Amino acid sequence: MKLSRWLPCLDWGRRYDRASATQDGLAALIVTLMLIPQSLAYAMLAGLPPVTGLYASILPLLAYALFGSSRTLAVGPVAVVSLMTAAALAPLFPAGSAEYIGAAMLLALLSGLLLAAMALLRLGFLANFLSHPVVSGFISASGILIAVGQLKHLLGVSASGESLRQILPQLWQSLPMMHWQTLLIGLLSLAWLWWARGRLKPLLQRLGLSAPMAGNLAKAGPVLAIVVAIVAVSLLQLDQAGVKVVGAIPQGLPGLTLPTLDLGLALQLLPAALLISLVGFVESISVGQTLAAKRRQRIEPDNELLGLGAANLSSAFSGGFPVTGGFARSVVNHDAGAQTPMAGVFTAAGIALSVMLLTPLLHNLPQAVLAATIIVAVLSLVDLGSLRRTWRYSRQDGAAQLATILGVLLIGVEAGILLGVGLSLLLFLWRTSQPHMAVVGQVPGSEHFRNVERFAVIESPSVLSLRVDESLYFPNARYLEDRIGELIANRPLVRHLVLMCSGVNLIDASALDSLEAIVERLRTAGVQLHLSEVKGPVMDQLRRSSFLDDFGGQVFISQFQALQTLAPQAAQQPLEHDRQRADAQPHSEGKIL
Known part of the structure; x- marks a missing residue:
């Protein structure tokens, strides 16, 4: 370790002059x-x-x-x-x-x-x-x-x-x-x-x-x-x-x-x-x-x-x-x-x-x-x-x-x-214990997904897309279970639940246990859990567990890909100029970032 790391005076001292x-x-x-x-x-x-x-x-x-x-x-x-x-x-x-x-x-x-x-x-x-x-x-x-x-x-x-x-x-x-x-x-x-x-x-x-x-x-x-x-x-x-x-x-x-x-x-x-x-x-x-x-x-x-x-x-x-x-x-x-x-x-x-x-x-x-x-x-x-x-x-x-x-x-x-x-x-724990979760749908003519309560979007009756806007950890793990249970109970036609994880930066052990419990409950109701837009560090963390091998669903790189795969008849293709613009962008190698 450089001595100047702890003694910054060695850095400015070398250049010290009469004007300074x-x-x-x-x-x-x-x-x-x-x-x-x-x-x-x-x-x-x-x-x-x-x-x-x-x-x-x-x-x-x-x-x-x-x-x-x-x-x-x-x-x-x-x-x-x-x-x-x-x-x-x-x-x-x-x-x-x-x-x-x-x-x-x-x-x-x-x-x-x-x-x-x-x-x-x-x-x-x-x-x-x-x-x-x-x-x-x-x-x-x-x-x-x-x-x-x-x-x-x-x-x-x-x-x-x-x-x-x-x-x-x-x-x-x-x-x-x-x-x-x-x-x-x-x-x-x-x-x-x-x-x-x-x-x-x-x-x-x-x-x-x-x-x-x-x-x-x-x-x-x-x-x-x-x-x-x-x-x-x-x-x-x-x-x-x-x-x-x-x-x-x-x-x-x-x-x-x-x-x-x-x-x-x-x-x-x-x-x-x-x-x-x-x-x-x-x-x-x-x-x-x-x-x-x-x-x-x-x-x-x-x-x-x-x-x-x-x-x-x-x-x-x-x-x-x-x-x-x-x-x-x-x-x-x-x-x-x-x-x-x-x-x-x-x-x-x-x-x-x-x-x-x-x-x-x-x-x-x-x-x-x-x-x-x-x-x-x-x-x-x-x-x-x-x-x-x-x-x-x-x-x-x-x-x-x-x-x-x-x-x-x-x-x-x-x-x-x-x-x-x-x-x-205490207020931070209370606020994050009830994270914002939004049911999302596809914006017509695009690959974007937005809150169904704020935008005119397209939903699939068999695929429920749920965006989680908070990291998942012990104060909100039970809330996630309750929220998913409520949504599934009100949508009898749903066969796939996709958790959109673009806002999730962490899944701790308590939240992982809740996800495993959610998977079992959904199976008994004839619904399969999937994940989309999982960030790289979170994916690395999940790979250190057996969850990805056991939960039976897929991990999609985007919510649009999830909808295309699970409900192709409901996924609306983006407009022609949007496709051309997307084609002009450099593509990744499929890595989850």
């Missing part, structure tokens, strides 16, 4: 300015000291650059994973305590090990169990839950909980104790960040700046809010007036340290680590594939698993917490012109310099400003309109999405996503 370094450096500068306030804010969201957010933005970026396949994905703390971290740890330890920090590192370790194991075993398909409606509902509900949870920092009150049922009553009861200076700082920060998000770039362009430069400066809006807030608190001594600030932040790079190695705690955190791994991978791979497609690049899911696994392991050993690829930062990184993962390396260097030089200046940073940063960031993730669109298209998917949203908001993060995934799988 310049573009990566510029992108890193912009992402660093964006990542500093986000790292501090998301650490606070996770219930950790703010500096851990900076720690989680150094070594994980270096590790991903080695193993990740995306050229522009920006790895680090993200809102949803931070919320899931808090949800997993809050019931166990006091937020911010040494035990809590150690457990967060252990959670990152478990997540890293799970992701790396999934990469080596090529189990990326497990993320497919998180359907898009469920993920969309989970992210939207998480955004709402995060935003509501941060209101306590804007109001300067205390409130906690894992759901709206717990948080909202506490916020309501705490309103009389609201701290007006904190509220003013929070509201001003919210107003500035919201305005800067949509209006700052056009204003800078009107002042004469180019569109790229204006966009890059607009991304630094949170940094300006932090600077102004720190200056205001320092000059007016608002911290002594009751405004809660970040406080002392350790200066210097994190040392390598072991997470809490407690087997009992690890087993307790394992389900949460698995959910964090899957959600983080789905979010990361979605962003990575979207951005890669814009440059006609491609990413490897197994490499992404390994890259994210290495990033989380690095975070675990450097005092951090679970990380993944962030949507907003990755888009900024892409738009700023990042060419390779070296942009992440440069970003890590920028964060490291900040930890060494700037942390003393953050002492008077109000927590309300970080809360405002989180609220503005997560509300952009909320898309409740998706629920309406999904419901209109598929009520089953809409039900799963709605269950996820309500579960996250009213019960909790982990329970919500498990509820959505479980309901999705």
